[in-house]
Amino acid sequence: MKVTxxxxxxxxxxxxxxxxxxxxxxxIANIFYMGYAAALYFLNPSIFVIFVVSFIxxxxxxxxxxxxxxxxxxxxxxxxxxxxxTILGSFAGFGFxxxxxxxxxxxxxxxxxxxxxxxxGLRTLVSLPVHMIATSVTGFGIGLWARTGKVSYFIRxxxxxxxxxxxxxxxxxxxx
Amino acid sequence: xxxxxxxxxxxxxLLLAWxxxxxxxxxxxxxxxxxxxxxxxxxxxxxxxxxxxxxSCFMLSVxxxxxxxxxxxxxxxxxxxxxxxxxxxxxxxxxxxxxxxxRCPYCKMKIPK
Numbered sequence: 434m435k436v437t438x439x440x441x442x443x444x445x446x447x448x449x450x451x452x453x454x455x456x457x458x459x460x461i462a463n464i465f466y467m468g469y470a471a472a473l474y475f476l477n478p479s480i481f482v483i484f485v486v487s488f489i490x491x492x493x494x495x496x497x498x499x500x501x502x503x504x505x506x507x508x509x510x511x512x513x514x515x516x517x518x519t520i521l522g523s524f525a526g527f528g529f530x531x532x533x534x535x536x537x538x539x540x541x542x543x544x545x546x547x548x549x550x551x552x553x554g555l556r557t558l559v560s561l562p563v564h565m566i567a568t569s570v571t572g573f574g575i576g577l578w579a580r581t582g583k584v585s586y587f588i589r590x591x592x593x594x595x596x597x598x599x600x601x602x603x604x605x606x607x608x609x
Numbered sequence: 610x611x612x613x614x615x616x617x618x619x620x621x622x623l624l625l626a627w628x629x630x631x632x633x634x635x636x637x638x639x640x641x642x643x644x645x646x647x648x649x650x651x652x653x654x655x656x657x658x659x660x661x662x663x664x665s666c667f668m669l670s671v672x673x674x675x676x677x678x679x680x681x682x683x684x685x686x687x688x689x690x691x692x693x694x695x696x697x698x699x700x701x702x703x704x705x706x707x708x709x710x711x712r713c714p715y716c717k718m719k720i721p722k
Contacts, residue, residue, distance in 0.1 A: 435685070516616035523620055541646060548645040555638040558631030562624045569624065573617045581691040582708075604662065608639070608655045 436580075440517040444505060448521040451501030452528030452568070456536070459494045459529075466493055486606050491567075491598035495591060498529050498568045502575050515576035522572015523565045530556070530564035563601045567594040612680040613687070622673035629666035635659045 466489045474481040502521055505511040513521070538553040574590025577583070636655040643650035695708040702716035712719050 514616070515613065516619075519616055519620055523624065541642075544646050548642060551638055551642050551645070555635065555642060558634055558638070559628065562628040562631060566621055566624045566628070569617065569620050576616070577613070580688040582695050583691065604658060608635070608658050 435512060436514045437512045440513055440520060444511065444513070444517075444521060445524050447505060448499075448501040448524040449528040451504060452498055452525035453532040454528075455494075455497040455500045455525075456529050456532035458500075459490075459497045462493045462497065463490055483603065483606055487599045487603040490602060491595040494529070495567055495571060495595045495598055498564070499525050499571050499575060501525055502572055506575060506579050512579065513576070515573060515580060518576030518579065519569050519573045522575070523569040525572070526565035526568030527561065529568070530561035533564070534561065559605075560601075563598065567598045570594040570597065610680050611683045611687075612676075613683050615677055615680045615682055618673040618677040618680075622670045622677065625666045625670035625673065629663045629670060632659045632663035632666060 463485075467485055470481060470484050470489060473484055499522060502518065502525060505521070534553050534556045537556060538549040541552055542549045570590050571587075571594045574587040574594075577586035577590070636652050636659050639655060640650050640652045693707075693709060696705045697708055698704070699706050699713040699716060699718070699720065701718040702713060704713070704715045706713055706715070706720075710720060
């Protein structure tokens with residue numbers, strides 16, 4: 434597919450909004466997949482946590498995050514350059530990360546708003562760029578898929594995004 | 610040198626720099642949050658992991674910016690060539706054939722459009 438369009442604000446808003454919406458979908462999907470690892474919980478709860486955050490969460494979230502990009506590519510037939518798809522991916526990750534930050538900050542709001550703000554700030558500094566990097570990589574894969582018609586590019590870069598996300602989650606769990 | 614990864618290098622390098630800054634502040638802010646919610650937190654261990662990660666992020670960021678600077682964007686023909694080399698299964702014999710084939714080179718059957 435040839436590049437016939439330029440990145441528009443509407444594309445960015447779709448990527449961002451669908452990225453945020455995917456946060457809710459990923460939350461439900463994570464719970465569904467967690468059932469498969471339930472046996473690990475009875476074996477060792479720590480290993481269960483590491484398995485869930487390092488394998489299940491990246492596997493589920495990285496597939497769902499570029500929801501807006503799938504929509505734009507498959508339904509709208511948007512023909513953007515690979516660089517534009519990458520930027521759209523980063524916006525999808527930004528939307529997802531923002532929603533996740535909000536949810537985590539809300540969870541600790543009973544300890545005070547300063548704690549919520551500190552947690553949101555911490556996640557904005559560390560988790561948000563990781564989500565954006567991972568989804569940019571997926572976006573790049575979607576771009577290559579759109580330009581060459583080979584879905585294998587998308588799958589390869591999706592796996593790379595999952596590995597980046599999984600590595601970050603593993604490190605974050607190890608740190609505390 | 611031309612590279613298709615050039616488009617990926619620039620945004621990732623900027624995000625890695627952001628992440629690098631984040632890892633510097635991680636032990637301090639995480640300690641504050643953990644203290645407020647009465648969770649144990651080892652600041653020394655966090656520092657041992659966070660600071661080398663921060664340095665790695667900055668180094669990778671600089672490398673990617675350099676990569677972006679020294680490479681050139683690929684031409685349109687690159688993608689056209691890639692698209693031409695797409696393979697799919699012949700509906701008659703199941704062997705992988707090029708998308709542009711009119712007749713299967715293996716079973717010689719005419720491929721329906």
